[in-house]
Amino acid sequence: MSYAPFTAYSRLLRGTHEPAAAGEAWSQPRRVITTSWRRSIRAGIDPDLESAPLTHDMSHVNDARDSHPLRPLLPLLAQTLSGLTDHVVLVTDRDGTVLWRDGSRDVARRADDVGLADGHQWAETSVGTNGIGTALATRRPVHVYSDEHLMRVLHVWSCSAAPITDPDSGELLGCVDVSDTAASLHPATLALVAAAAKLAEAQLALRMHERDERLRRRFESLRGRPGILLSPTGRVIAGDPAGTLGDRVPVPGAGRRTVLRDGRVAQLEPFSEGYLLRAAPAAPPASLRLSFLGEGPPRIRHGDHERPLSLRHAEILALLALHPRGLTAEQLSFHLYGDTGNPVTIRAEIHRLRTWFGDAVAAKPYRLACPVEAxxxxxxxxxxxxxxxxxxxxxxxxxxxxxxxxxxxxxxxxxxxxxxxxxxxxxxxxxxxxxxxxxxxxxxxxxxxxxxxxxxxxxxxxxxxxx
Incomplete structure (x- = not known):
């Protein structure tokens, strides 16, 4: 099906794609596509790729399907999108790997050629601008016309995709996508796909509230055992009427201590499907002593133990010491690298620091949760x-x-x-x-x-x- 406004836009894109792929200045398409092209080019995507990479064989795909939280919602998604008989419908995980595909057999055969199939990854960092990857990157529904794809082999495809977010944790779960070998899908397709994603999120929220209610009933049956009831992801469900803990508490694992945002130390106990948070015996946490002035290598002492530090880890600890209220991964990345920073790198470095120093480095936001001498x-x-x-x-x-x-x-x-x-x-x-x-x-x-x-x-x- 052809739409007159799209025809003129497509002509503009055909004159834009070549200089963009070559890293030269180009006439800008829509803002969401321009931004996506820039991310894709920085990621080193080759416009002449023939297919999305296969990252999971079928045994891994089956394992991922069985454990994925969207599996129970497949009938709902299929029913909502059942009228799209001439397309393929795909559901991915949060990394853009296709876990399920359904739809037209004729379109599916052509989809196999470009990797629109189970086990193939469609993140922007793998294939550049596309409906699935761009929806996951922007966390909002997006339609990608044929010529808006960075890979040339996709210029006969169009797709509408919408991300699905876990209402419990706020994390991405995956994406639902409708694709077809057409210059432009019907304008209503994106609205339908976005509605399917919202229905899935509403169903997840309903199940979350049912779990919360079961936990509350069991919690209320406890007598004389003070504590605060948490969901498996650390959401505060009951026991904190004043709201002093906020909506969520970091969950380091059952039996482990955690430092609350008001400075109290508490301990987690497994309780039914969640946790009970109870006051922990006051044990003074080991202090961190940072020696970062002068020409010698940076040194740190944690309690009675001293260890060498890389410059990058010393920088992170120095920034956390300078910002005692804490920093997000994005803020840390900006303070370390400026606009070119990558929060993913910061999370990996923080993970290493927490492996060494345990609860002394807290999360959400990242901060030093112990006495600090510097x-x-x-x-x-x-x-x-x-x-x-x-x-x-x-x-x-x-x-x-x-x-x-x-x-x-x-x-x-x-x-x-x-x-x-x-x-x-x-x-x-x-x-x-x-x-x-x-x-x-x-x-x-x-x-x-x-x-x-x-x-x-x-x-x-x-x-x-x-x-």
Missing amino acids: DFLALRALLSSGEPAALARAYTGPLLPRSESPEIRRERDELEVQVRSCLLRKGSPDDLWAYAQTPNGRDDYEVLERLATLPGPRSAAAQTRLH
Whole structure:
């Protein structure tokens, strides 16, 4: 079926696709497609790919189907989309891997050629702009016309897709998609696919509320056992009438401690399909001691144990120490890398830190949930007192001098300027000489010139450096 407005738009796209694929400037299509093309090109997608990659063989697909939360909703999705007899309907997981396919046999045969089939992955990072991958990337329904695909082999396909979100956890579960070998699907297709996804989410929400109600009834039957009732994902269901815990509590696992946002330490106990959160015996958490000033490698002591740190892990811990209320993965990524950061990388690094330091590094948001002693934080406190002798002893060099993190560079420069300014105004010859032994003070002309004019044994050494 052809639509006149689409015909003109298609002509524009045909003149746009080639320069876009070559990395040159192009006339912009719709904003959602322009943004998707840029993500796809940054991911290194080859427009001449012939098919989506096969990431799961059938044994893995069957296992994924059996355990996937959308499996019970397949009849509902099939019934909602049953009128689309000339297309293929696909349901994927959150990574864009096709788990189920149904629809026209003729279209399905052609779909096999490009990987619109079970076990093939349709994330943007695998095949570039497409209905499934772009809907998952943007977390909203999207229609992709034939010429809007980045891969040339898909220019005879059009698709409408909508993501499905878990109402319990807020995480993506997958995507429902309708595809066909047509320049443009009927305009109502996207609305129908979006409605199917919303119906699935409504059904999931209904089942979630039924589970919550079963848990509440069992919780209310408990007598004399104080606690707070949580869902398996950490949602607060009962026992917190004042709402002091918020909507959700991190769930580190049954029997383990967790630090609540008001600073209390609590312990999780399995209860029916969820958890009970009870006050844990007060045990002082091991402190973190960060030594990040100066030219030596960054060091950390956790309780009685000291371990070396990579620069990246030191940067993350420094940022968390500087932001005690916590940071999201996106905020950490921006502070570390600027606009080019990737939150996925941050989550992996945080996972490693939590493996080493346990509950000392908390999540949602990421924060240090234990006493923290850091040489750069102590230096900050000394700056407010304005005691030059104490500053000279505490300042052994710049904060993580090899770090290129925009936020740490800003903190490093600010500390350096304030320390230098205070010592030049009020420092004794010994204080200035101590600063002159630091990396930035060794060749500081103004500091050395001041020392050279002062009486004492430091004068000759300063004059030698000046000459």
